Amino acid sequence: MTLPDLVLSDTLTGEKSKFIPIDPPQVKMYVCGPTVYDEPHLGHAKTAVFFDIVRRYLNRLGYSVFYVVNITDIDDKIINRALEEGVDWRDIAKRYEEEYFRAMDSLKVLPATVNPRATNFISRMVEFISGLLSSGKAYITPDGVYFDIESFERYGLLSKIRMEDLLRDPRIEKGINKKNPADFALWKFSKPNEPRWKSPWGDGRPGWHIECSTMIYELMGPSIDIHGGGSDLIFPHHENEIAQIEALTGRKFVRYWIHVGLLQVRGEKMAKSLKNYFSVSSALESYDADTIRIFLTSAHYRKPLEFSPESINSTKERVRSWKDSTMRALKYSEEGRKGDLTENERKIKLVIDNEVRKFFSAMSDDFNTPLAYSSIDIISATASRIVSESLSYNLASEAFFGLAEISSILGIDLVAKKETKERGYIEALIEVRKQLREMKMYEIADKIRKKLMDMGVIVEDRNGETIWWIKE
Numbered sequence: 001m002t003l004p005d006l007v008l009s010d011t012l013t014g015e016k017s018k019f020i021p022i023d024p025p026q027v028k029m030y031v032c033g034p035t036v037y038d039e040p041h042l043g044h045a046k047t048a049v050f051f052d053i054v055r056r057y058l059n060r061l062g063y064s065v066f067y068v069v070n071i072t073d074i075d076d077k078i079i080n081r082a083l084e085e086g087v088d089w090r091d092i093a094k095r096y097e098e099e100y101f102r103a104m105d106s107l108k109v110l111p112a113t114v115n116p117r118a119t120n121f122i123s124r125m126v127e128f129i130s131g132l133l134s135s136g137k138a139y140i141t142p143d144g145v146y147f148d149i150e151s152f153e154r155y156g157l158l159s160k161i162r163m164e165d166l167l168r169d170p171r172i173e174k175g176i177n178k179k180n181p182a183d184f185a186l187w188k189f190s191k192p193n194e195p196r197w198k199s200p201w202g203d204g205r206p207g208w209h210i211e212c213s214t215m216i217y218e219l220m221g222p223s224i225d226i227h228g229g230g231s232d233l234i235f236p237h238h239e240n241e242i243a244q245i246e247a248l249t250g251r252k253f254v255r256y257w258i259h260v261g262l263l264q265v266r267g268e269k270m271a272k273s274l275k276n277y278f279s280v281s282s283a284l285e286s287y288d289a290d291t292i293r294i295f296l297t298s299a300h301y302r303k304p305l306e307f308s309p310e311s312i313n314s315t316k317e318r319v320r321s322w323k324d325s326t327m328r329a330l331k332y333s334e335e336g337r338k339g340d341l342t343e344n345e346r347k348i349k350l351v352i353d354n355e356v357r358k359f360f361s362a363m364s365d366d367f368n369t370p371l372a373y374s375s376i377d378i379i380s381a382t383a384s385r386i387v388s389e390s391l392s393y394n395l396a397s398e399a400f401f402g403l404a405e406i407s408s409i410l411g412i413d414l415v416a417k418k419e420t421k422e423r424g425y426i427e428a429l430i431e432v433r434k435q436l437r438e439m440k441m442y443e444i445a446d447k448i449r450k451k452l453m454d455m456g457v458i459v460e461d462r463n464g465e466t467i468w469w470i471k472e
Helices: 042-060 076-085 089-106 118-134 208-220 231-249 280-286 289-296 309-335 343-364 369-388 393-410 423-438 442-454
Strands: 007-010 015-018 026-031 064-069 138-141 144-147 184-189 204-206 224-230 254-260 263-265 457-462 465-470
Touching: 007 254, 026 042, 026 208, 042 064, 042 089, 042 224, 042 254, 042 263, 042 280, 042 289, 042 393, 064 208, 076 089, 089 280, 118 138, 118 144, 118 184, 118 204, 118 208, 118 231, 144 231, 184 208, 184 231, 204 208, 208 224, 208 231, 224 231, 231 254, 280 289, 289 309, 309 369, 309 393, 343 369, 343 393, 369 393, 393 465, 423 442, 423 457, 423 465, 442 457
Parallel strands: 026 064, 026 224, 224 254
Antiparallel strands: 007 015, 138 144, 144 184, 184 204, 457 465
């Protein structure tokens, strides 16, 4: 099957256009990660799960994704939490960084290519700020170094914010002797009991916005393909990132800005400050990872999503039906009637083929997951019909492989893989076999497949994907 071209909606332009990376087949994607001062909640997971699916889908389209998710390990919130607990700020950052990664692993979010910590790049941040000072884009005040937003004429294009509204925005940082109240801190001079680093202007620590700009510049260069995060980061964080890096380099920073709508509770943003959040760990006590992943992506990514027990319970039933249908189709395809398809069965096969195509078309149209999931509903219902009506083995196989391929893109397990002490060994053998096939060493790869079959492991290669399960 020829996969459709990917079309993305860019926050900056407000328009959808065909995805054309800077240096195909490589895609450079950066997503703002956590500030590690508390446990991760489902609002954080909504962004992480969505971009995990984006990455998986880009891989399915044949792209090689260099994926960076940063860790903000120095921030006012981390410092304040450390002071409250009477511990070192580094202990707070380490504790909640580890908790974040455990939560993401539990939700089947693949590890990023790189997870840079802000504190490992402070010397580079000092160099970055020095460049902005030298070019007249920044200035020094008694409490820190600030970016002069009036020196960057494109300021506000991402957020579409007007200057008169900007000056009333409560997120504007206070500062001494700023040229413009909306100018933002690049470097904050140290206060008592705060961590500090050396700089030519005085001991202090970086502002939040300079951290991401510097890490992107150092790890990925001045221009990247995709930059993402929650919609609450459009202003001021991403607006300020653009100003900093484009003022320094004079080059277009990001080709496609992707922002994820927020998870809400009774119409308000899920947030620790509002005490209306559900931690990932508590959610996993009641729901499996697949249910959470599908629920968090059940609305179009750009729209807010309302959290309620009723909505996630509905998703739980939906995913359960997908899994039941997939496993029924798998079992029937191993035991059912073989032979050529009848005319009616050929029509049913067309339904399956069309819905698989519709799934890919929906995903390629700016990641329209609600429409994509509707296709899974139809394939799932069709698979159940095939089994109930004792139709062809081959038809059940088509439905099974369609659902199995889709599940690998979504990062869910519609094919139940029995837990086994040997699972890690099995996965390692499958990865070795895949590499051997890529090197066209088919004879050795076939020997590994036979070994897996002797272990009761069924391995199928389909549409560029390797699917496996343990035979009952």
